[in-house]
Each structure stands twice: as C-alpha cells, then as structure tokens.
Amino acid sequence: MTAAQLSNLAMVSSVVLYTLAMLAHAAEWAFSRDLSAAKASARTSVAVGAGAPVEEPAPAVDPPSTGSSLRIDKAARMGVALMLVGFGVHLVSIVARGVAAGRPPWGNMYEFVTAASLLIVAGYLLLLWKWGTRWLGLGVALLAAVLNGLAVTVFYVPVAPLVPALRSVWFIIHIAAAILAGAMFNVGGLAAIAYLMKTRAEAKGTVKGVLAKLPAHAVIDRLSYRVLAFSFPIWTFTIAAGAIWAQYAWGRFWGWDPKETWSLITWVVYAAYLHARATAGWTGRRAAWIAILGLALFWFNFVGINLLVAGLHSYAGI
Amino acid sequence: MADDTRTTSPQANSTERADLAGARDTSDTPGHGGIAGSRSRRPAAETAPPEGRWGTVTYAWAILTSMRTAIILLFALAIAAVPGGLVPQRPTSPFQVSLWKQENPTFADLFEVLGVFDVYGSPWFAAVYLLLFVSLVGCILPRTSVYLKALRAPAAAPPRPVPKLSSAVPATATGSVEDVLAAAQRHLKRKGFRTRRLGDATAGTIAGEKGYLREAGNLSFHIALLGMLVTMAFTNLMGYRGHVIVVEGQGFSNTLTQYDDLSAGPFFNANQLEPFTLRLDMFKVRFEASNVQRGAAREFDAKVDLTTPTGGTQRLDLGVNNPIHVGSTDIHLVGHGYAPIVTVRDGNGEVAFSGPIVFQPVDGMMRSAGVVNARDARPDRLGFEGYFLPTSVSDENGIRSVFPDALNPELVLNAWAGPPVPETGRPMNVYVLDKAGMIQLKDATTGDLARMRLTPGDTYVLPDGKGSVTFGGWQRWTKLQISTTPGAWVMLGWLAVAVGGMTISLLVRPRRVWLHAADAADGTVDVHAAGVDRVDGRSGVADDRDALLAAVAVPVSAESPATAPATDVDEGSTR
Numbered sequence: 078m079t080a081a082q083l084s085n086l087a088m089v090s091s092v093v094l095y096t097l098a099m100l101a102h103a104a105e106w107a108f109s110r111d112l113s114a115a116k117a118s119a120r121t122s123v124a125v126g127a128g129a130p131v132e133e134p135a136p137a138v139d140p141p142s143t144g145s146s147l148r149i150d151k152a153a154r155m156g157v158a159l160m161l162v163g164f165g166v167h168l169v170s171i172v173a174r175g176v177a178a179g180r181p182p183w184g185n186m187y188e189f190v191t192a193a194s195l196l197i198v199a200g201y202l203l204l205l206w207k208w209g210t211r212w213l214g215l216g217v218a219l220l221a222a223v224l225n226g227l228a229v230t231v232f233y234v235p236v237a238p239l240v241p242a243l244r245s246v247w248f249i250i251h252i253a254a255a256i257l258a259g260a261m262f263n264v265g266g267l268a269a270i271a272y273l274m275k276t277r278a279e280a281k282g283t284v285k286g287v288l289a290k291l292p293a294h295a296v297i298d299r300l301s302y303r304v305l306a307f308s309f310p311i312w313t314f315t316i317a318a319g320a321i322w323a324q325y326a327w328g329r330f331w332g333w334d335p336k337e338t339w340s341l342i343t344w345v346v347y348a349a350y351l352h353a354r355a356t357a358g359w360t361g362r363r364a365a366w367i368a369i370l371g372l373a374l375f376w377f378n379f380v381g382i383n384l385l386v387a388g389l390h391s392y393a394g395i
Numbered sequence: 396m397a398d399d400t401r402t403t404s405p406q407a408n409s410t411e412r413a414d415l416a417g418a419r420d421t422s423d424t425p426g427h428g429g430i431a432g433s434r435s436r437r438p439a440a441e442t443a444p445p446e447g448r449w450g451t452v453t454y455a456w457a458i459l460t461s462m463r464t465a466i467i468l469l470f471a472l473a474i475a476a477v478p479g480g481l482v483p484q485r486p487t488s489p490f491q492v493s494l495w496k497q498e499n500p501t502f503a504d505l506f507e508v509l510g511v512f513d514v515y516g517s518p519w520f521a522a523v524y525l526l527l528f529v530s531l532v533g534c535i536l537p538r539t540s541v542y543l544k545a546l547r548a549p550a551a552a553p554p555r556p557v558p559k560l561s562s563a564v565p566a567t568a569t570g571s572v573e574d575v576l577a578a579a580q581r582h583l584k585r586k587g588f589r590t591r592r593l594g595d596a597t598a599g600t601i602a603g604e605k606g607y608l609r610e611a612g613n614l615s616f617h618i619a620l621l622g623m624l625v626t627m628a629f630t631n632l633m634g635y636r637g638h639v640i641v642v643e644g645q646g647f648s649n650t651l652t653q654y655d656d657l658s659a660g661p662f663f664n665a666n667q668l669e670p671f672t673l674r675l676d677m678f679k680v681r682f683e684a685s686n687v688q689r690g691a692a693r694e695f696d697a698k699v700d701l702t703t704p705t706g707g708t709q710r711l712d713l714g715v716n717n718p719i720h721v722g723s724t725d726i727h728l729v730g731h732g733y734a735p736i737v738t739v740r741d742g743n744g745e746v747a748f749s750g751p752i753v754f755q756p757v758d759g760m761m762r763s764a765g766v767v768n769a770r771d772a773r774p775d776r777l778g779f780e781g782y783f784l785p786t787s788v789s790d791e792n793g794i795r796s797v798f799p800d801a802l803n804p805e806l807v808l809n810a811w812a813g814p815p816v817p818e819t820g821r822p823m824n825v826y827v828l829d830k831a832g833m834i835q836l837k838d839a840t841t842g843d844l845a846r847m848r849l850t851p852g853d854t855y856v857l858p859d860g861k862g863s864v865t866f867g868g869w870q871r872w873t874k875l876q877i878s879t880t881p882g883a884w885v886m887l888g889w890l891a892v893a894v895g896g897m898t899i900s901l902l903v904r905p906r907r908v909w910l911h912a913a914d915a916a917d918g919t920v921d922v923h924a925a926g927v928d929r930v931d932g933r934s935g936v937a938d939d940r941d942a943l944l945a946a947v948a949v950p951v952s953a954e955s956p957a958t959a960p961a962t963d964v965d966e967g968s969t970r
Contacts, residue, residue: 081586238690241695241715310897317890328636328725328878330886331627332487333515338480342473349469356462386481 079237080177085229086374087170088191088228092225094163095198098388099218106215110148110286156214157205163218163257164198167225171195177236183252184239186383187232196260200304206263210300212291216267247322253317259375260318261308262347266372269365276362298361302354307345316340336390341376345369425838427571451850459526460533468527475523486658521814528624542610550907551592551605553925557600557911560925564940568912568920568948573938575912575947576601581635582946586939588908598913603943605930606906612899619893626889635659642734642751643870646674649724656699656885667879669724674700676710678871680731682800690760690799697728697873701956723879732756733763735783735806736867741772742860747962751870754783755826761785761799766807766828767864775861776815780828781808783869794848806849806866810836810857834886836861905929906936910943922948 078086171192175182182188201217205212239248271291278288291297319337324330331337350367353359383389409832452719458464483491493513496503510517557563568575576592579601583590590601638659651657651665681694697713703721713719719726734751740745747769754765767779786798787805794807813833823829836845839858847855849866856863909925915921924944926936 142579223659233689237683237691239495240692240695242692245716303824306901310894313897314894317894320890323885324883326727326879328718328727328876329730329880330864330883333484335480336486339888342476342480345469345473345476346953349466349473350460356466358463361468382480 080173082234083168084173084177087166087173088229091167091170092134092222092229093168094159095218095222095225098156098159098163099215099222101152101159101213101216105149105152105156106146106287106290108152109290115317128363153211153214156218157211160198161202163221164195164202167198167221174236178238180239181249181253183256184243184248185232185234185237185275185303186379187234188230189252189256189379190224190228190232192256192369193260193263193345194221194228195262196257197221197224198259198262201219204300212271213264213267215266216271220263220267225286242326245322245327247318249286251315251318251322254311254318257263258308258312258315259379260312262306262372262375265301265305265308266369268297268304269368270373272297272301272365273362274371276365296364297383300367305347305350305371312340312344312347316344327363332389334390335386336378337381339374341372343371343378346374400663402547407765412752422480429435444678449717456533456557462534465527465530465534468523468530472527475520476514478511479520482511482514484513484515486881488515500911502797506836513588524624528621531617531621535614535621538610539614542614545610546607550589550602551906552591552593552602553600553909557909557925558923560909560923561913562927562937562940563925564602564944566924566944566948567915568922570919570920572599572912573719574924576910578947579910579943582943583908586942591679598911600909603908603910604906606903609900609903609905609930612903614896616896616900618892619889619891619896621895623891626882627888628648630660630880631884632662633662633881634879635663638729638876640730640732640872640874641675641752642753642872643674643675643678646672647875648672654877669703669722670722671701671703671721673702673726675873676700678731678873679798680756681758682798684798691801695731696727699726713875720829723838723881725878727876728873729876729877731873731875732803733761733783733804734870734872735765735804736869737767737779737806737861737890739767739772739777740778740865741862742774743768744862745773747777747862751872753872754930758796759799760796760798764826766826768823768825768828770818771818772862773815774902776861777857778813778828778830778833779808779864780811781806783807802871804851804869806847808847808849808864810845810847810861810864812836812861814833814858904935906939907937908936910941910947912947918950 167203171182171308174188174191178184184272187330198217198221201210201213204213272294273293275284275291275297278284279294316337320330323332323337350364350371353364355366384391432904441599448809483495485492493960496507506512510519513806514520542896553560558565573596573818576599580590580592583601583603586605588605589607591602593602633659636659637654638652639647639655647653649668651668651671677696677698679694679696679698680692683689683691683693695714697718699713700708701719701721702713704706708948713728715728716832719727732754733756734753736751737748738746748767748771750935752765752767755765756763763783763785767785769777769779780795784794784796784805784807785801786796786803788797788803794805811828811830811833816832837843838845845858847864848863849855849870851866854863854865883899906926906928908924911923913921922944924940926940926943928936
C-alpha cells in the first residue's frame with residue numbers, strides 16, 4: 078500500500094469513526110432527556126462554592142435515575158474514545174498525505190479542509206483535557222464527520238505537486254496559520270451556537286434534557302470568547318503573512334483580490350465581535366450571532382470564493 | 396481539569412454583576428477591557444445633547460467615538476467591502492469588468508454610477524473607513540492619556556474594605572501587622588506587582604497591581620492600524636506599477652514609452668524610473684504531463700540579462716515567487732504566452748510583415764487569440780485574425796488545444812483585405828483587427844471563406860494573388876510587472892506592531908490583589924486576601940491571591956481558599 082492509498086483509507090475511516098462518535102454523543106444527549114434544569118444547576122453549583130447565596134448540596138448520585146446516569150456516562154465515554162481513535166486515524170491520513178506529496182499537506186481544498194477538521198478535533202480534545210468541555214463533543218464530531226465526508230466526496234483530488242505560485246516558505250506559514258485560525262473559529266462558533274441554544278431555553282424557561290446538560294450560559298460564553306480571542310491574532314497574522322508574501326511574489330502587499338477582501342471582511346466581523354463584548358447592549362446573544370456570522374464568512378471565503386470568483390488565489394481548480 | 400470552569404461559574408459572576416451594574420455604567424475608571432479596550436460604555440446617543448455653542452459638536456464627537464458607533468462602522472466597512480469581493484474591479488481586472496458588463500447589461504450602468512467597479516477607490520467606501528479611523532483616533536487619544544496617568548499611579552486601592560470583598564479569604568498570621576504587610580509587599584514585588592501601602596500599624600492593606608502592558612499592547616495595535624492607513628496612502632501616492640510583454644530574445648528599457656500600461660500615484664515622477672535594461676534570453680515553462688492535474692504549470696524559469704549603469708550586465712533567474720530587485724524596483728513574472736512567427740508577403744511579393752507576434756491566451760490550455768496586421772501590404776493591405784493552438788486537436792468538437800505546452804502547434808487564421816488607408820497616427824489596439832473597409836477573403840474555387848491551418852514551416856498562398864502567409868515557428872513571451880512599493884518596509888513594521896500589540900493585549904492579564912492585616916484580640920493577626928481579574932474571559936487571580944496569603948499566613952481551616960469565589964468582578968473594567 079502506498080502512502081497515498083493509506084492516506085485515503087485512513088480518511089474514509091476517520092469519517093466512519095467520527096460518525097460513530099457523533100452517534101455515541103447523540104445517545105448521551107438522548108439519555109439525558111429526563112434530566113431537569115434543577116438537577117443540572119445543582120450540579121453546577123457544587124462547583125461554584127461559596128459565591129452563591131443559597132446552596133443545596135447536590136446528591137452525588139441521583140437515586141431515581143442511577144441507571145440513566147450510568148448510561149449517559151457510558152455513552153459519553155464511548156463518544157470520547159471514538160473521537161480519540163478517529164483523531165489518531167485522521168492524523169495518520171494527513172501525515173501520509175504529506176509523505177506521499179513530499180510537502181506540507183495543505184496545498185488544495187481537500188487538504189485544507191481535512192487539515193482544518195483535524196485541528197478542530199485537536200482543539201476540542203485539548204479543551205476537553207483542560208476544562209472538561211465534553212458538551213462540545215456532539216457538535217465537534219458532527220462537524221468533523223461532515224467536513225471529512227465532504228472532503229472525500231466533493232473536494233478530493235489525487236496527490237500532486239504544487240503549482241509554482243505556491244512554492245514558497247510563505248506557503249507553509251500563511252496557510253498553516255489560516256488553517257489554525259479557521260479551525261478555532263469553528264470551535265468558537267460551535268460554542269456560540271450552544272450559547273444561543275442555552276440562553277434561548279433559559280429565556281423561555283424550558284431548560285431541560287439536553288440543554289440542562291450544557292454548562293451555564295456564562296461558562297459557554299467565556300469558552301467561546303477565549304477560543305475566538307485566541308484565533309483572532311492568528312487570523313490577523315494570517316493576513317499579515319499573506320501581505321508579506323503578496324509583496325514578495327506579486328509586488329504589492331494589498332491588492333483587493335477577492336480572497337484578500339473576504340479575509341478582511343471576516344477579520345472586521347471578528348473585530349466587531351470583540352468590541353461587541355465590551356459594549357453595553359451588544360454582549361451576550363448579539364455577540365454570539367456576530368461570532369456565527371464571522372464563521373459563515375470564513376467558510377464562504379473558503380468555498381464560495383474558491384469556486385465562484387476568479388482571483389489570484391485560484392490555483393488549479395479545487 | 397474543572398478548575399477553570401469553576402472559577403467562571405455563573406452564580407458568582409451574575410450576582411456580582413447585578414450588584415455592580417449601576418456602578419459600572421457611571422464609572423469613569425479607564426477600562427482595561429477585552430481586546431477592544433474600552434470606550435464610553437453608555438451609548439452616547441441615549442443622552443440628550445448638552446446646551447451651549449459647543450454642545451452639538453461635543454455631542455457628535457461623543458457619538459462618533461462611542462463603542463457602539465465603532466461596531467456599526469466596522470459592520471458598515473464589512474458590508475461596503477462586499478461588492479468589490481464579488482464584482483470584478485477595474486484597477487485589478489479591467490478586462491473582467493467589461494466582460495461582466497456585457498453579461499449583466501441590466502446592472503452595468505447603475506453599478507458604473509455607484510462606483511461598484513471600483514469600490515475601494517469610491518468616495519462612499521472612503522467615507523466609511525475615514526469615519527472609522529476618526530472614531531479610532533477619538534478612542535486612542537483619551538485612552539493614551541488615561542493610560543499614561545495610570546502608569547504613574549500607584550496600585551489601586553480596594554473598592555471596599557478587603558474583608559468585605561466577595562473573593563476575600565481569611566487567614567491568621569503571627570507577628571505584627573507591620574511584619575505581615577512587609578512580607579506581603581516583598582512577595583508581591585518579587586512577583587512583579589506594583590504595590591502600595593494603605594492604613595496604619597494596627598490595620599493596614601497592601602495593594603498590588605500587575606499587567607500594565609496589556610493596555611500598551613492594545614493601544615499600539617490601534618495606533619498601528621492608523622499607521623497602516625497612512626502608509627498605504629503614501630504607497631499609493633508615490634508608487635507605480637506597469638506591465639510590459641517581452642518576447643524571448645527581445646529586450647525592455649525602463650522608460651515610460653516602453654510600458655504597455657502603467658498606473659502611478661499622483662506624486663510619481665517618470666524621472667524616478669530606475670535606469671536599467673533587460674533582455675529575455677530564454678523562458679522555460681514546464682507543465683504537468685501526468686493524468687493528475689494534467690496541464691497545471693509546474694515550472695516557470697526565465698533567464699534575464701539585466702544591465703544597470705553601475706552593475707554592468709548580469710544573468711538572473713526570474714520566476715514565480717522569484718522576483719528580481721533593481722534598487723527599489725521589483726520585477727515580477729506575471730504572465731506568459733505564445734508569439735507565433737509570421738511572415739506576410741503582399742500581392743507584389745514584398746515582405747509586408749515579419750516577426751513574432753504576441754497572442755493572448757484565452758483558456759487554460761493556452762489557446763491564444765491574436766491578429767496580424769499587415770497595413771503596408773500592397774496593392775491591398777492585409778489583416779489576419781485567429782488562434783494559435785499549442786497542442787492542436789481537431790475533432791467533431793472543432794479545433795482546440797488540449798495541452799498548454801507546444802507539442803503540436805498549429806496556427807489557424809482568417810484573412811481580410813482592403814484598399815490601403817493613410818496613416819492616421821491614432822493609437823490602435825494591437826489585439827483587435829480594425830476590419831473597416833476590409834472584406835474577408837474567399838477561396839477562389841470553392842467560394843468558402845479562406846481559412847488557413849498552418850503547422851510550423853507551412854506557407855499559405857492567399858486567393859486572387861493577394862500574397863502569402865508563412866508560419867515560421869513560435870516563441871514564448873513573458874509579461875513582466877515592474878513596480879515600486881514605497882513604504883513597504885514601514886508597512887512591515889506596522890504589521891509587526893499590530894500583531895505583537897494584539898498578542899500582548901490578549902496574553903497579559905491585568906489583575907489586582909489586596910492583603911489586609913489587622914491586630915486580632917488574641918494577639919495574632921487577622922489576614923484577608925482578595926483579588927480581581929480585570930479583563931474579559933480571564934481568570935487565575937485566585938492563584939495569585941492564594942500564593943500571597945500563603946506567603947504571610949496560615950489559612951483559617953474552616954474556610955479554605957478553594958471555597959471562596961476566585962475573583963471579584965472588577966468595577967472599573969468592562970466585564
């Protein structure tokens with residue numbers, strides 16, 4: 078088996094594994110349908126400590142639903158385990174692709190998407206390890222399965238060398254930064270979606286089941302902000318590195334090429350997000366919507382601009 | 396694992412926030428907010444304009460520099476930039492613009508009036524970004540002065556007595572209040588905190604503050620944005636960019652007349668053109684021949700002889716991602732194509748035209764369109780238009796090129812003839828044949844339009860003794876971009892400041908800690924420590940607080956540090 082074949086096989090396997098992980102997390106969420114809001118918040122307040130004025134000690138195990146708690150936990154652990162295996166296989170695929178091509182594996186849309194989804198999963202696993210954000214599992218597994226599935230079915234191109242326009246050290250720097258920032262935009266966007274779901278349920282007083290399993294809205298909000306505040310400087314660096322490369326390769330640092338323009342639009346929207354969080358009347362749900370708009374723009378810039386609009390960033394089709 | 400989720404738990408924060416909501420809105424404390432920093436947090440538009448001559452002006456200024464306006468302007472900028480990202484733009488792709496206008500006649504005129512084909516040069520786009528930058532200045536100036544004051548100020552005093560702060564953790568120490576406070580001060584100084592001593596020998600407080608660099612990073616980022624705008628304007632005013640097509644074996648001398656096109660800023664002076672000449676000795680191009688990405692470019696390599704007054708003649712490589720620099724002038728390879736070598740003999744048997752003639756590629760397989768204009772042919776002037784096909788294939792789909800390299804070159808031309816016209820001196824488009832007064836030649840026997848298909852070396856004799864056309868072979872040409880970018884290095888500096896400043900403003904955690912010590916009845920010292928994280932989305936001041944406490948005292952076992960909320964909500968900062 079050649080490295081290219083291994084890469085393809087592993088990529089398809091990762092789609093299967095992420096789909097299974099998604100099903101396991103879906104089961105976890107389905108089993109928690111009977112969780113009430115009271116229980117969930119009691120659980121959170123254990124962690125809060127002395128800050129809350131009134132506290133009820135939450136029972137370690139809730140007697141009526143012992144079985145369901147166990148089932149929930151089992152499904153969740155299975156989801157995490159499948160995600161870990163999926164990540165390993167995914168990583169093998171990317172590395173094998175790089176070996177087969179003899180260059181960093183992010184030279185076309187297929188490679189960009191699969192590398193980005195690898196970093197999305199990596200980012201999630203890191204957050205899981207550091208802050209226990211297992212509630213992101215369902216969204217991340219779904220996203221990774223969809224992205225890799227699309228990559229395999231729509232964007233797939235066989236291994237090929239780079240066109241001369243991409244042969245530069247800036248190819249490594251500029252694209253790697255774009256992938257990292259884009260992946261973290263996705264993680265932050267998923268958290269923003271979770272935040273909107275949670276606050277909506279809170280406003281309607283229907284926090285139960287799946288939504289009760291989510292952490293308090295302020296926790297989700299803070300996670301979303303942290304991830305996006307991490308990605309924003311990297312996205313800025315992506316644009317800056319692109320400008321340096323453009324000055325070197327095209328003789329101008331900024332030329333309103335469609336890709337440049339949409340990168341700037343994305344940047345401006347995320348800048349608006351960061352400002353919104355510090356402005357009365359714009360925090361909370363409105364800021365979360367801006368974060369989701371930013372994510373939509375990122376994907377439009379990647380898919381829409383690559384396929385619809387001709388520009389200097391068009392290289393050999395997809 | 397769950398430490399951080401704990402510290403950001405909702406109850407602690409939301410109750411505190413509710414308490415402090417009033418205080419925050421009326422607060423005039425400078426914020427050290429998120430990356431966005433802080434502006435007047437109360438929307439300016441909700442307050443009535445003040446009375447007096449300057450009332451309206453200051454009112455307008457307050458609105459313009461408010462954070463809410465900044466957000467709206469950011470969105471306006473994003474939306475204003477959209478059409479230029481979808482519709483072709485004249486400065487970068489004039490040809491696409493005319494194509495687009497032909498395909499969308501409904502919008503063409505309206506878009507022309509609105510400036511949609513030159514969004515980034517249009518007044519309304521300029522209005523949006525200039526307003527945004529004025530708003531930015533209005534934000535930077537006051538914040539800089541506040542920051543400079545804060546830099547000289549001692550560490551901030553606690554908003555309330557330390558034991559009453561919700562993040563306060565009690566402890567007991569031995570020795571005197573003075574000893575405890577001195578130890579606390581030593582600890583904080585060692586950790587890089589700015590400190591301040593408050594109170595007296597029986598009950599005193601040490602305040603510590605850290606993370607001043609954040610606001611510096613934030614301000615430098617915003618100043619760098621202004622710097623970029625100014626630098627970009629400078630570059631556009633002083634720089635120029637021109638293009639020239641050079642056929643293999645031919646040369647170019649850097650004077651205004653030799654350019655095919657040139658766009659320059661208003662302050663550009665033709666005397667500034669770097670004196671050099673270059674000759675394109677050879678241009679090698681290689682395409683992917685395997686089935687994967689067949690036809691994709693794999694290598695461009697031009698050998699150029701560059702002659703400068705001081706440096707003599709050097710042989711240089713020019714390629715994609717491999718420009719040539721002459722002084723402050725950059726030479727980039729931006730395009731390539733084929734120039735079939737054509738010799739036209741007229742009805743009198745004289746050579747009316749001879750040489751390579753540039754054809755423009757029209758598809759990915761380098762099918763190239765062009766015209767041969769033999770104006771001097773007699774008795775009839777002759778004109779030809781058609782295609783050069785590097786790898787020609789002809790089947791039921793017609794004649795086309797199936798590979799970009801010249802594996803089976805063919806020249807396909809139609810011929811036109813007409814009476815001579817006097818030289819007008821008017822500039823002509825060399826890529827379009829002006830057919831006014833000319834008729835298309837027909838084959839004498841069949842009556843079909845005369846259409847020649849030539850392989851290298853072929854000669855076609857025109858009907859009616861009008862002359863002949865010989866396809867002698869082909870050469871490659873390169874399109875060179877020659878440009879200067881004054882201020883590029885300054886731009887690089889601003890970019891570094893912007894990225895660095897932003898990173899600092901997101902990494903540095905401004906925080907305040909306080910330690911209060913008072914004599915207790917039993918001869919020991921009562922100690923309380925508290926802390927506050929001063930920015931959005933950060934936590935960790937609890938560690939500083941606990942370390943401070945541990946440095947001077949023994950925690951009271953009943954209430955261990957872990958049970959206290961990690962941080963107070965800062966009343967001065969945004970969230």
